[in-house]
Amino acid sequence: MKSMLEALYCGEFRPEEKIVPKDREFRRIRREISEARGMWKGKLSTDNFNQLEALLDLHRQTESMQATSSFVNGFQLGALMMMEVYVAKEELLFGLR
Known part of the structure; x- marks a missing residue:
């Protein structure tokens, strides 16, 4: 099995295609759009x-x-947060500053 990074690199992993809101309002609006397109x-x-x-x-x-x-x-911000957490871990464990 490929790693996520390999799959992402090869174009086999496309996160944006998996994101579909579960909100009923989203489905209602999509249905209204479809009906309006048919009318036009x-x-x-x-x-x-x-x-x-x-x-x-x-x-x-x-x-x-x-x-x-x-x-x-969002990914970049998450990675920066993880870097900050890692630095804090070093400070907490080893008293480094």
Whole structure:
């Protein structure tokens, strides 16, 4: 079995794909979005609807970029906290400063 780091490097581990809110409100909103898209598909010409879809795709791309940045930032903060904990351990155990 590969380590998490190997899987991450090889593109086999994609944390953002596993994150799905369990909140019922999330599911309700997703359903409303789907229904609204269906309504707009019926109202707009094919060309106009394709333009709307392209706009929504751009929006999804920015959301993905923001989620990636948040994940990286959170991971970095967590690692920095672990470094601080490790330094404190050395100070506590060996009286180092």
